[in-house]
Amino acid sequence: MTADDSGFRDADADFLAERFEAHRARLRAVAHRMLGSAGEAEDAVQEAWFRVNRADTTGIDNLGGWLTTVVGRVCLDMLRSRRSRAEQPLDAIATPAATAPATATSSDPEQDALLADSVGVALLVVLDTLTPAERLAFVLHDLFGVPYEEVGAVVDRTPAAARQLASRARRRVRGADVAESGPARQRRQRQVVDAFLAAARDGDFDELLDVLDPDVVARTEAGVATGAATVARGAATFGPLAGVARPALVDGATGVLVLVEGRLERALKFAFVGDRITVIDIVTDPVRLSRLDVRPV
Known part of the structure; x- marks a missing residue:
């Protein structure tokens, strides 16, 4: 590898890091809505960066949408791990990179983050009663506009099944007392x-x-x-x-x-x-x- 090749690789890495940082606020908002914890959300975003840094991002037209699905996969793994640990008593407890292109639209990542934050803590209470797949389908589709085709790819379901997951979650949310001031x-x-x-x-x-x-x-x-x-x-x-x-x-x-x-x-x-x-x-x-x-x- 020549010095020029090395320079190009470094420039590409810097460019990818800059683009990732431009979407960080939105990704953090997605992860926070998934996990209900600011600390875990930061961990999820950092893990997403590790995966992105190892993946081939050439040919991805909409990096923001693709990054959202990567964070979704990370959060799904964390939610499933959390649920599996919940089956164990207290005294008993002392991923491949995403490659599918995404097409979810996000014209303003900062605005998306503000929109997600406006949902409030009350919704997080309801989300905690959902299965990991229901929670992810609702958050990605209803809060961040990710198409069902991409939601289905994250949870290993068909688009129709992803739609059903989000629909069940939506009914739970609507039936909860989230309107109280x-x-x-x-x-x-x-x-x-x-x-x-x-x-x-x-x-x-x-x-x-x-x-x-x-x-x-x-x-x-x-x-x-x-x-x-x-x-x-x-x-x-x-x-x-x-x-x-x-x-x-x-x-x-x-x-x-x-x-x-x-x-x-x-x-x-x-x-x-x-x-x-x-x-x-x-x-x-x-x-x-x-x-x-x-x-x-």
Whole structure:
């Protein structure tokens, strides 16, 4: 390889990196809507870049649409992994590059990102009740305009099957209470969390069951616990920390911070359906804590 050839390769790599960065905001918005976590969204976008950097992107007319499908595949893998871990008890838990061209239109990536962000946390609650394939089909098609042909390629289904996935998800979304105003929703959710913390401080198992959805999921870096009884038993041991927990918005969702001697020891992020908690994300890893968007209230 000559010096000129090397220069051309470096220039191509720089050009691809610049084009990827131009779409990063939109890709992050797609991943955030898929995964419900800013930190995981960043991980997904970074993994997408690794895949893109290894792939042959020549001949792709619409890089933005193609990148969206790459991120979709990454998020689908992460959602499936998350669901498989949910089948294991807490104490039991200590990809090829995309090559199909995409044609989804995106005239303004920044505008697409703003549009996705406007959907709000309430929708994320509903999305958490969908299967990974339903969630991906709804987010890609309904929120970001990806054609069913490309959605089907991501989830290994026919376009007609992808349409059915999105339709089922759409019915769930329409049937959920996502119209409640932000302040009113946050007040109601804050009351539920206050009741949860009070019950945890007192070790009141029955009161904990009252505020937990029967199929509640509690996720930590160590593993996943499912079911109201299991999560309530774990929450009852949270009593001492519940006493120093403070309300906050965590990645835009209702949550609490636990400060020990002025240091953020852990953050809890809640998702709700109605007046019951359906998901509790518990973050204790210092690196993940540093990446959270935390706003005390």
